[in-house]
Amino acid sequence: MRPLSADRWLPKLVLSPTLLASLIFVYGFILITIAMSFTESRMLPNWEWAGIDRYVDLFDNDRFWVSAKNLAIFGSLFIVISMAVGLFLAILLDQKIRGEGFLRAIYLYPMALSFIVTGTAWKWMLNPGLGLERIVQQWGFADFTFDWLVNPDKAIYTVVIAGVWQSAGFAMALFLAGLRGVDSEIIKAAQVDGATLPTIYRRIIIPSLRPVFFSVALILAHIAIKSFDLVMALTGGGPGTASDVPAIFMYQFSFSRGQLGVGAASAVMMLMTIMAVMVPLMYAEAKSGNAR
Amino acid sequence: MNAVSRFFLYAILLLAALYALAPLWVMLATSFKSLDEIREGSLIAAPQAPTIAAWGKAWSRACTGVRCDGLQPFFINSLLMTIPAVLISTIIGALNGYALTHWKFRGSEVLFTMLLLGCFIPFQVVLLPMARTLGAIGFVDSVFGLIFVHVVYGLAFTTLFFRNYYIGVPGELIKAARVDGAGFFTIFWRILMPISMPIFMVCVIWQFTQIWNDFLFGVVFAGSDSQPVTVALNNLVRTSTGVKEYNVDMAAAIIAALPTLLVYIVAGKYFVRGLTAGAVKG
Numbered sequence A: 001m002r003p004l005s006a007d008r009w010l011p012k013l014v015l016s017p018t019l020l021a022s023l024i025f026v027y028g029f030i031l032i033t034i035a036m037s038f039t040e041s042r043m044l045p046n047w048e049w050a051g052i053d054r055y056v057d058l059f060d061n062d063r064f065w066v067s068a069k070n071l072a073i074f075g076s077l078f079i080v081i082s083m084a085v086g087l088f089l090a091i092l093l094d095q096k097i098r099g100e101g102f103l104r105a106i107y108l109y110p111m112a113l114s115f116i117v118t119g120t121a122w123k124w125m126l127n128p129g130l131g132l133e134r135i136v137q138q139w140g141f142a143d144f145t146f147d148w149l150v151n152p153d154k155a156i157y158t159v160v161i162a163g164v165w166q167s168a169g170f171a172m173a174l175f176l177a178g179l180r181g182v183d184s185e186i187i188k189a190a191q192v193d194g195a196t197l198p199t200i201y202r203r204i205i206i207p208s209l210r211p212v213f214f215s216v217a218l219i220l221a222h223i224a225i226k227s228f229d230l231v232m233a234l235t236g237g238g239p240g241t242a243s244d245v246p247a248i249f250m251y252q253f254s255f256s257r258g259q260l261g262v263g264a265a266s267a268v269m270m271l272m273t274i275m276a277v278m279v280p281l282m283y284a285e286a287k288s289g290n291a292r
Numbered sequence B: 001m002n003a004v005s006r007f008f009l010y011a012i013l014l015l016a017a018l019y020a021l022a023p024l025w026v027m028l029a030t031s032f033k034s035l036d037e038i039r040e041g042s043l044i045a046a047p048q049a050p051t052i053a054a055w056g057k058a059w060s061r062a063c064t065g066v067r068c069d070g071l072q073p074f075f076i077n078s079l080l081m082t083i084p085a086v087l088i089s090t091i092i093g094a095l096n097g098y099a100l101t102h103w104k105f106r107g108s109e110v111l112f113t114m115l116l117l118g119c120f121i122p123f124q125v126v127l128l129p130m131a132r133t134l135g136a137i138g139f140v141d142s143v144f145g146l147i148f149v150h151v152v153y154g155l156a157f158t159t160l161f162f163r164n165y166y167i168g169v170p171g172e173l174i175k176a177a178r179v180d181g182a183g184f185f186t187i188f189w190r191i192l193m194p195i196s197m198p199i200f201m202v203c204v205i206w207q208f209t210q211i212w213n214d215f216l217f218g219v220v221f222a223g224s225d226s227q228p229v230t231v232a233l234n235n236l237v238r239t240s241t242g243v244k245e246y247n248v249d250m251a252a253a254i255i256a257a258l259p260t261l262l263v264y265i266v267a268g269k270y271f272v273r274g275l276t277a278g279a280v281k282g
Helices: A005-036 A053-060 A062-093 A100-112 A115-125 A131-138 A155-180 A184-192 A197-208 A210-226 A229-234 A246-255 A259-289 B001-032 B035-040 B052-059 B070-104 B108-120 B124-136 B143-164 B171-179 B183-195 B197-213 B217-221 B229-238 B246-281
Strands: none
Touching: A005 A184, A005 B070, A005 B108, A005 B143, A005 B183, A053 A259, A062 A155, A062 A210, A062 B001, A062 B143, A100 A115, A100 A155, A100 B001, A100 B229, A100 B246, A115 A155, A115 B001, A115 B217, A115 B229, A115 B246, A131 B197, A155 A210, A155 A229, A155 B246, A184 A197, A184 B070, A197 B035, A210 A246, A210 A259, A229 A246, A229 B171, A229 B229, A246 B052, A246 B183, A246 B217, A259 B108, A259 B124, B035 B070, B035 B183, B052 B197, B052 B217, B052 B246, B070 B108, B070 B124, B070 B143, B070 B197, B070 B229, B070 B246, B108 B143, B124 B143, B143 B217, B197 B229, B229 B246
């Protein structure tokens, strides 16, 4: 054997740049952002202690609450509809379908697109003058109106439409992978016992997909909370600020309005939201994974 | 299952496929129409008199804010940014994954768990310090800044990919090679590399899609001349000089989407595997 000395420190040396990058650019920067949210920073960082003033500013800001409410609406609808459509398509595809690979590829391709591209495409299709509204009118429904894109009360739902279009195929792929992992012996045994297909799905297959449900929810929640580009491209947060989400709030206060302290405070709130959603889901996922 | 329900099964699946394809069709059809035809015709109709004028304009003449030379310069920026960032983050991730699985040391598991946080954080929480850091080291207004940022925040994922792959390689194989006198890099090169092709594909495609499609880092950290194509596309759509040219917008959107779409068509299998592998933990 050759001397082991080099091999003793080489692995550590290889990992050290990544460790350093993680310590500085992930952990360190999170701490700096948290610190900045307690300061008087406006246009430039100003390390004068401000206590919880920036959080008071944030919670007094109507726009922040609009963005939080929009995230709640968008996030819950986006997650629930994407999962429902994804599971439904996965179950249908699981019935020994001819051309399954081809269909799967079609359902999943939106996931390869940038949210900016998706937003641009849907912005065009949903525009009230020349888009979907006009097609339906041309089909003979002259009174049909569909102005959600420019309607302050409805704009956030257009983000749901585009978001589901992009992500439902992804949910489908994960559910399908899960369905293929279900023990076929159990299913055969149930069939022998005379159980119908819907019963088998409802009582045996879907309950055994619990860990998959948690993973899909986890990823979709993550996409929803971080969503920025889709909203930017589709509505730009508008009309006015009607479809603002926290990521846009953070971006505008930090980089256009010169309110670094408030921007940092809103970023910290986003981190807390992700943690509040992720930690219980990950815990539940680990638990249901171990139980199997 | 009887014939009637099988018919409905296929009908639903085909309808869903049509729905998935509809936006792509509308984008393509619109991009080949003239503005007159867009105003008079139907959204979903095929172009009557196809023209590539909108494509030419989107590529080299459309205004993206102040500049009016189309998406071309920004498309090149995206290539200059994506290719090095993908290669660097993948290579480092491969070595990290190898070290974390077959050269464990005290604290290596803790180190891995610690790195994983990088997969979860919303990037908003690092934007402000990173903007100042890039300014301080003079990386603002160049693609180097974006390469740096994408490598740093891509490492958590690339390490995760390779770690989960290499953990399936039997430790005896590595031990035997060590007994024969092979060192850290020799083992990686001779034993791990030859079996790593699939995971390299998964990782490269994942990183390529992520970095090419990124908007947040691009819009925050890039100067007006170093913007990636996603940012330029958004500016192009928002820049209105008189008449709104939907055909140019759609051609531009397809141009921006083309590289990742091509990768998906050519290597979709690895793309799906990356999504599901990333999903297991991420």
